[in-house]
Amino acid sequence: AQSVAQPEDQVNVAEGNPLTVKCTYSVSGNPYLFWYVQYPNRGLQFLLKYITGDNLVKGSYGFEAEFNKSQTSFHLKKPSALVSDSALYFCAVRGLGGNTPLVFGKGTRLSVIA
Amino acid sequence: DAGVIQSPRHEVTEMGQEVTLRCKPISGHNSLFWYRQTMMRGLELLIYFNNNVPIDDSGMPEDRFSAKMPNASFSTLKIQPSEPRDSAVYFCASSSGQNTGELFFGEGSRLTVL
Numbered sequence: 001a002q003s004v005a006q007p008e009d010q011v012n013v014a015e016g017n018p019l020t021v022k023c024t025y026s027v028s029g030n031p032y033l034f035w036y037v038q039y040p041n042r043g044l045q046f047l048l049k050y051i052t053g054d055n056l057v058k059g060s061y062g063f064e065a066e067f068n069k070s071q072t073s074f075h076l077k078k079p080s081a082l083v084s085d086s087a088l089y090f091c092a093v094r095g096l097g098g099n100t101p102l103v104f105g106k107g108t109r110l111s112v113i114a
Numbered sequence: 115d116a117g118v119i120q121s122p123r124h125e126v127t128e129m130g131q132e133v134t135l136r137c138k139p140i141s142g143h144n145s146l147f148w149y150r151q152t153m154m155r156g157l158e159l160l161i162y163f164n165n166n167v168p169i170d171d172s173g174m175p176e177d178r179f180s181a182k183m184p185n186a187s188f189s190t191l192k193i194q195p196s197e198p199r200d201s202a203v204y205f206c207a208s209s210s211g212q213n214t215g216e217l218f219f220g221e222g223s224r225l226t227v228l
Contacts, residue, residue, distance in 0.1 A: 032214055034216055036219075041224075042221060042222075043118075043205060043219035043221045044205070044207075044217075044219040045219070046216045046217070046218070049214070049216055051214045090157065099145045099164055099209065099212070099215075101162050101170075101217075102147075102217055103159075104149075104156065104157040105156075106156040107156060107157075
């Protein structure tokens with residue numbers, strides 16, 4: 001069964017500094033990987049996904065993620081953090097075999113400090 | 115375009131009462147997912163439908179929970195009788211038939227059972 005792990009419950013970063021939110025995955029076969037963001041009292045919003053192709057995926061709001069097959073990782077990155085990036089971030093994986101659900105990590109809370 | 119629409123946004127009820135949560139997926143999407151979010155357990159998949167047919171309900175906590183999708187534009191999640199431990203945010207999400215496609219989430223229904 002597929003799974004993802006987000007090893008950090010909380011990440012703190014100063015505004016303007018680069019940020020990384022970590023995610024590792026476990027799946028049989030080639031993975032479909034996703035990142036979502038959740039602001040307070042809101043639903044989850046899609047940021048980006050990796051299906052195939054370039055290992056560096058660019059998404060919304062200046063975020064990008066790097067797929068690393070050898071390390072089974074899909075870390076979310078942004079070169080320069082904004083206070084408005086403070087939110088809860090979820091990594092998710094979807095395996096092969098039809099229109100299956102996403103399996104989410106526990107989430108990482110990002111705090112960007114001015 | 116209208117996104118996934120959930121109602122009610124907030125529900126406060128007393129233990130033993132019946133609760134019905136509603137979801138209208140994005141038009142044209144043929145898969146619908148119900149997730150539950152709590153602090154302790156994160157995001158849990160409860161049940162999902164493809165083409166209005168329930169595919170996997172193994173995440174439904176117990177017989178008190180039931181879900182239906184009578185047509186492509188409407189789904190309900192019912193809890194009867196409700197218990198305080200059911201307090202959570204319930205999310206509905208929909209997606210197209212592509213396995214590479216992302217899920218689109220509603221804003222959630224926050225349920226409090228007293």
